[in-house]
Amino acid sequence: MPRRTSLLDIYEALEVPERSFRTLKRIRLKRDLHGQLFTYTTNSALIVKADIDGEFCSVKCYVKPSHNLPLVLGDVAVASSSLLLPAKYYPRELTLLTADGCPADGHDVLITPWAAGESLNDEVRLAIRAHDGAALARLATLFDRFALALLDAPFAHGDLKLDNMVITADGELKLIDFDAMWTPRLTTCEELGTTGYRHPLRTADHFGPHIDDYPIALISVVLHALAANPDLATEYEPLPFDSGVSYKPSAAFDAAVARFRAEENVALVALSEVLKGESPIIPNIRELIAELVNSPIDAS
Numbered sequence: 001m002p003r004r005t006s007l008l009d010i011y012e013a014l015e016v017p018e019r020s021f022r023t024l025k026r027i028r029l030k031r032d033l034h035g036q037l038f039t040y041t042t043n044s045a046l047i048v049k050a051d052i053d054g055e056f057c058s059v060k061c062y063v064k065p066s067h068n069l070p071l072v073l074g075d076v077a078v079a080s081s082s083l084l085l086p087a088k089y090y091p092r093e094l095t096l097l098t099a100d101g102c103p104a105d106g107h108d109v110l111i112t113p114w115a116a117g118e119s120l121n122d123e124v125r126l127a128i129r130a131h132d133g134a135a136l137a138r139l140a141t142l143f144d145r146f147a148l149a150l151l152d153a154p155f156a157h158g159d160l161k162l163d164n165m166v167i168t169a170d171g172e173l174k175l176i177d178f179d180a181m182w183t184p185r186l187t188t189c190e191e192l193g194t195t196g197y198r199h200p201l202r203t204a205d206h207f208g209p210h211i212d213d214y215p216i217a218l219i220s221v222v223l224h225a226l227a228a229n230p231d232l233a234t235e236y237e238p239l240p241f242d243s244g245v246s247y248k249p250s251a252a253f254d255a256a257v258a259r260f261r262a263e264e265n266v267a268l269v270a271l272s273e274v275l276k277g278e279s280p281i282i283p284n285i286r287e288l289i290a291e292l293v294n295s296p297i298d299a300s
Helices: 007-014 068-074 121-127 133-152 211-229 252-263 267-274 285-294
Strands: 025-030 040-041 043-050 053-063 088-097 103-113 165-167 173-177
Touching: 007 040, 007 043, 007 053, 007 088, 043 252, 068 088, 068 103, 121 133, 121 165, 121 211, 133 165, 133 173, 133 211, 133 285, 211 252, 211 267, 211 285, 252 267
Parallel strands: none
Antiparallel strands: 025 043, 040 043, 043 053, 053 103, 088 103, 165 173
């Protein structure tokens, strides 16, 4: 039985890009001050920063093939959406060399522009460190507007979390990481999303247009709670509560809900209540987010 490819195998192949890339011959991989490749890892891929023709980009090299990814990126609605960073898919692009120096099967590669801005997670952490409720209020409003557009899109992201949204130089949110996405062409779920953001009872059977409902509600409630009281969290753990509130007590969550009730914010109270519900699907999620968008909190 052949040995499974590891992230280390991918890294070693990237150390000799001139031999490993099938068509991307002009790629120049970036290294840190210690000469190591500038990389990030996920459960299924190694991501490296690179330069192609003078443009910085993110090169995501997959350990194993994805059936869904080429279908997602081939969807016209996805390819043309302003909600996502543009991406280009290269099947079987990265070749690993075997111990005898012979090329092995190729591995898929996904290239996106290198986001010059910070992730939403980074911005939230900075605001928490500064105890800047006004900045957190602006981020909450930015997210709610973005979430409303995502709910209206003919696709779903599937792994919505603070780290998977970047803020561009123009101040817009963009989605990254397309591995868990749903489009109408897909019937099989390959990833369930990140624990802590997804509903604890979400399964592959929920794969469909509503998979972003619960994380949208959670992130919105978290950001509004932090805007009212940045001390609910720390810069090292920016989520004062997560999807665990659906089955266990949380003092931070209770404090946030009490604040929403005192302010008579009906939409936030309702969103908080659905976080404790038994279903990942929230039928009125668009209505509740729209109410927040139409009545944004004061960021002054």
